Amino acid sequence: MSKLSTPFKVGIVILIGILMTVIMVLRFASNWGQDEGTVTLHAYFDDATGLAPKSLVKVAGIQVGEVVSIELEGTRALVTFKVLKSMPIYEGVEEADNYMRNGGTITKKLSGILGDYHLQLTPGIEGRVLTDGDELKNVVQTGGAEALLNDAGKILKDVSEVTNTLSTVFGGPEGEKNIKEILENLNATTESLRQITNDNTEKISAIISYVEQITKNGADLLETGNDKLPQLVDNLSELVADLQATIDSVKAGVGDTLDTTKDGITQLRASIDKLDRTLESIRHIAQNVENGEGTVGKLLKDDSIANEAQALLTETRSLIKQGSETVESANSLIKPISDLDVDISLRGDYLINANAFRVDFGVRLIPNPSKFYQLGIVFDPHGYTTTKSVMTDSSVSGPVYETITTNEDTVKFNLQYGVRWRWFAGRFGIIDSTGGLGGDLMLFDDDLQVKFDMFAFNDNKYPRLRGTMLLYFSLFLPWEWGKTFYLSAGFDDPINTNLFDYFVGLGFRFTDNDIKSMMSIIPKP
Amino acid sequence: MLAATVRPPYRFKQLLLSMEFVGFGSLIIILLSGFFSGAILAYECAYAFGLFGADALTGSTVALALCRELGPVLSAIMVAGRASSGMATVIGTMRVTEQIDAMKTMAVDPVQYLIVPRVWATVIMMPILCAIFDFVGIVAAYVVGIGFAGIEFGAFDSMIDNLLHPYDVTGGMIKAAVFGLILSFIGCYKGYYASGGAKGVGEATTDSVVYASVSVLIIDYFLSMIIW
Numbered sequence: 001m002s003k004l005s006t007p008f009k010v011g012i013v014i015l016i017g018i019l020m021t022v023i024m025v026l027r028f029a030s031n032w033g034q035d036e037g038t039v040t041l042h043a044y045f046d047d048a049t050g051l052a053p054k055s056l057v058k059v060a061g062i063q064v065g066e067v068v069s070i071e072l073e074g075t076r077a078l079v080t081f082k083v084l085k086s087m088p089i090y091e092g093v094e095e096a097d098n099y100m101r102n103g104g105t106i107t108k109k110l111s112g113i114l115g116d117y118h119l120q121l122t123p124g125i126e127g128r129v130l131t132d133g134d135e136l137k138n139v140v141q142t143g144g145a146e147a148l149l150n151d152a153g154k155i156l157k158d159v160s161e162v163t164n165t166l167s168t169v170f171g172g173p174e175g176e177k178n179i180k181e182i183l184e185n186l187n188a189t190t191e192s193l194r195q196i197t198n199d200n201t202e203k204i205s206a207i208i209s210y211v212e213q214i215t216k217n218g219a220d221l222l223e224t225g226n227d228k229l230p231q232l233v234d235n236l237s238e239l240v241a242d243l244q245a246t247i248d249s250v251k252a253g254v255g256d257t258l259d260t261t262k263d264g265i266t267q268l269r270a271s272i273d274k275l276d277r278t279l280e281s282i283r284h285i286a287q288n289v290e291n292g293e294g295t296v297g298k299l300l301k302d303d304s305i306a307n308e309a310q311a312l313l314t315e316t317r318s319l320i321k322q323g324s325e326t327v328e329s330a331n332s333l334i335k336p337i338s339d340l341d342v343d344i345s346l347r348g349d350y351l352i353n354a355n356a357f358r359v360d361f362g363v364r365l366i367p368n369p370s371k372f373y374q375l376g377i378v379f380d381p382h383g384y385t386t387t388k389s390v391m392t393d394s395s396v397s398g399p400v401y402e403t404i405t406t407n408e409d410t411v412k413f414n415l416q417y418g419v420r421w422r423w424f425a426g427r428f429g430i431i432d433s434t435g436g437l438g439g440d441l442m443l444f445d446d447d448l449q450v451k452f453d454m455f456a457f458n459d460n461k462y463p464r465l466r467g468t469m470l471l472y473f474s475l476f477l478p479w480e481w482g483k484t485f486y487l488s489a490g491f492d493d494p495i496n497t498n499l500f501d502y503f504v505g506l507g508f509r510f511t512d513n514d515i516k517s518m519m520s521i522i523p524k525p
Numbered sequence: 526m527l528a529a530t531v532r533p534p535y536r537f538k539q540l541l542l543s544m545e546f547v548g549f550g551s552l553i554i555i556l557l558s559g560f561f562s563g564a565i566l567a568y569e570c571a572y573a574f575g576l577f578g579a580d581a582l583t584g585s586t587v588a589l590a591l592c593r594e595l596g597p598v599l600s601a602i603m604v605a606g607r608a609s610s611g612m613a614t615v616i617g618t619m620r621v622t623e624q625i626d627a628m629k630t631m632a633v634d635p636v637q638y639l640i641v642p643r644v645w646a647t648v649i650m651m652p653i654l655c656a657i658f659d660f661v662g663i664v665a666a667y668v669v670g671i672g673f674a675g676i677e678f679g680a681f682d683s684m685i686d687n688l689l690h691p692y693d694v695t696g697g698m699i700k701a702a703v704f705g706l707i708l709s710f711i712g713c714y715k716g717y718y719a720s721g722g723a724k725g726v727g728e729a730t731t732d733s734v735v736y737a738s739v740s741v742l743i744i745d746y747f748l749s750m751i752i753w
Contacts (some may be wrong), residue, residue, distance in 0.1 A: 006541050006545045007541055007548040009548075010541055010544045010545050010548060010549060011546045012549070013544075013548040013549050013552060013650065013653060013654075014548070014653055015594045016552075016653075016657060017652070017653030017654070017656045017657055018653070018656075020657055020659070020660035020661075021656040021660075021694065021698070022654045023660065024592070024659060024660055024663070024694050025694055025695075028588060028663060028685050028686065028689050028694075054688070054690070056687065063687075081740055085725065128567075456579075475695070476692070476695040476696075476699065477692070477696075477752070478692045478696075478752075478753065
């Protein structure tokens with residue numbers, strides 16, 4: 001071993017260390033959801049006891065997500081969690097009390113007796129598929145371990161009371177004496193019973209045979225009179241009802257009946273007069289309608305009004321149909337725009353050889369995860385260097401030429417179309433105001449990005465190459481803004497040695513979600 | 526020291542030699558201490574968790590403890606005992622035998638030549654050694670937990686996977702880099718200012734180990750609060 005060279009030994013140690021770090025991060029530590037992508041949802045719980053960031057979200061006992069954060073909002077716990085994209089969660093159909101029928105449901109469940117919890121998710125079967133930032137409204141609120149222990153406490157209290165009572169009644173010498181007396185009484189009673197049965201065996205047998213005979217006769221009677229029995233019962237019911245009515249009328253008294261009848265005849269006469277007048281009015285209105293007079297009469301008798309109404313309805317139906325088609329067209333036009341993700345980035349790089357800064361402002365439009373458009377403007381101190389010879393003196397001794405190098409167009413533009421496949425993206429288009437192409441490696445949930453660009457094919461002898469590494473803080477720090485800020489480093493144009501430079505810098509990137517979040521905290525006028 | 530770092534000439538050969546001394550030289554003690562730290566921790570956790578039927582938590586507890594605390598701290602103390610004391614001895618001996626003065630006479634900056642490569646070598650190698658310590662300790666926990674304590678592999682493995690986060694590993698490595706800076710700086714400092722012949726070198730060596738170990742433990746507390 002001592003014969004090995006120093007660089008070799010150092011290399012072996014570093015290689016082993018890096019290998020073990022990678023194994024630990026990829027194998028032991030949870031990189032859950034990085035390959036498939038996740039959807040971040042939230043739900044409100046009355047009690048989030050036992051839940052913590054990284055608590056599991058399970059479907060049928062299998063992990064499909066994890067809790068991202070738990071915050072207090074008002075008096076309820078806002079639990080944000082992420083779920084694999086391959087597990088669609090449905091919103092459901094809204095019903096009363098904000099309940100979403102057939103929608104996804106979430107509840108807190110005890111994982112073990114130690115008081116750790118997980119979220120149990122039911123994806124649902126109907127409605128819209130929930131996307132990033134949506135709320136899962138169906139939350140089954142459950143009590144925690146405390147509620148369980150409270151219930152257990154109540155049961156134990158009841159059991160304790162029962163045992164105390166038993167102890168009071170039967171405990172001690174007195175209780176023992178009572179039990180003994182009860183047993184003795186029971187013994188004496190059974191002995192007396194035995195004596196009675198022994199002495200009266202014949203009588204008991206006779207009683208039993210009589211009872212048998214009576215029940216047999218009753219059964220025969222029921223069997224023979226089975227058809228007549230319901231009729232007999234009905235007649236009996238009617239007879240009872242008649243008797244009851246007769247008794248009631250007798251009770252009402254004869255004197256009161258005469259007065260009541262007199263008043264009733266007077267009121268009946270007045271009512272008949274009013275009814276006559278009302279019938280006359282109705283007959284008059286009906287006559288007018290029949291003659292086609294008045295608004296109702298015209299409506300019922302005039303065919304032209306009916307035809308016009310028919311035409312109006314047809315036209316209205318046509319207008320509604322056109323309106324629906326217009327709305328559908330507008331929806332199909334707006335949908336791609338609403339699905340569009342936008343990333344805005346700004347990066348400043350210090351070019352070490354040039355001793356100057358390059359600023360790169362970019363906007364990335366992402367209509368779907370597999371493709372994007374990159375727009376940008378770059379302030380590059382390198383610019384485009386052009387060299388030319390100019391004749392400055394044409395005196396007798398001959399012309400004198402001077403070489404002038406100019407640096408122009410320091411403001412450059414980017415416009416590229418890119419296609420992404422998992423951790424690799426290819427780009428082509430305008431890079432630094434010239435044609436070019438590039439490739440990106442995006443590793444560790446895009447926290448480490450390595451970019452290679454090749455462009456400016458005609459400006460120098462060789463094309464210009466640029467390699468850039470972007471390292472987001474979230475890769476190595478659990479920082480809230482870790483996905484926003486990043487470090488950059490790289491090299492520029494290593495082949496054309498006169499332009500070679502290397503750079504380090506700092507940048508930030510806002511997604512449309514970040515922008516929405518910021519807009520929500522800006523005070524409204 | 527920072528000025529000496531950025532000022533040429535750059536002593537890459539000295540840096541490589543120091544990396545070999547700190548990294549390759551400490552590899553065996555890191556492997557041994559990592560393996561047996563993980564093993565004994567797994568053994569005790571399996572016993573303690575087994576008392577109330579939660580022995581599946583053994584793996585995750587050992588992995589978290591190793592990656593977040595024990596890995597960085599124990600590997601730093603091991604390196605302090607071996608490399609920091611070695612630095613103090615070498616530089617202290619050069620001081621008392623006036624070799625450092627001779628270097629100054631030859632216009633060689635002793636800080637740049639002796640201290641800068643050692644400090645940066647330790648800063649670079651400590652996260653590597655910490656990762657090796659963590660990995661070997663977790664492997665030992667698997668061996669003891671599943672092989673001897675009889676914990677079911679699925680439960681053991683899934684709990685590690687659920688509870689250990691990449692930040693735990695990378696955060697521990699960041700701590701190890703900071704410990705490397707501190708312990709190497711203390712070793713070089715004590716050696717550089719050693720005086721009083723062989724006795725002074727011995728005292729410098731002892732002091733460097735004691736100060737480095739205590740500093741690591743104190744700073745570990747504050748680093749843990751900052752990183753997590």
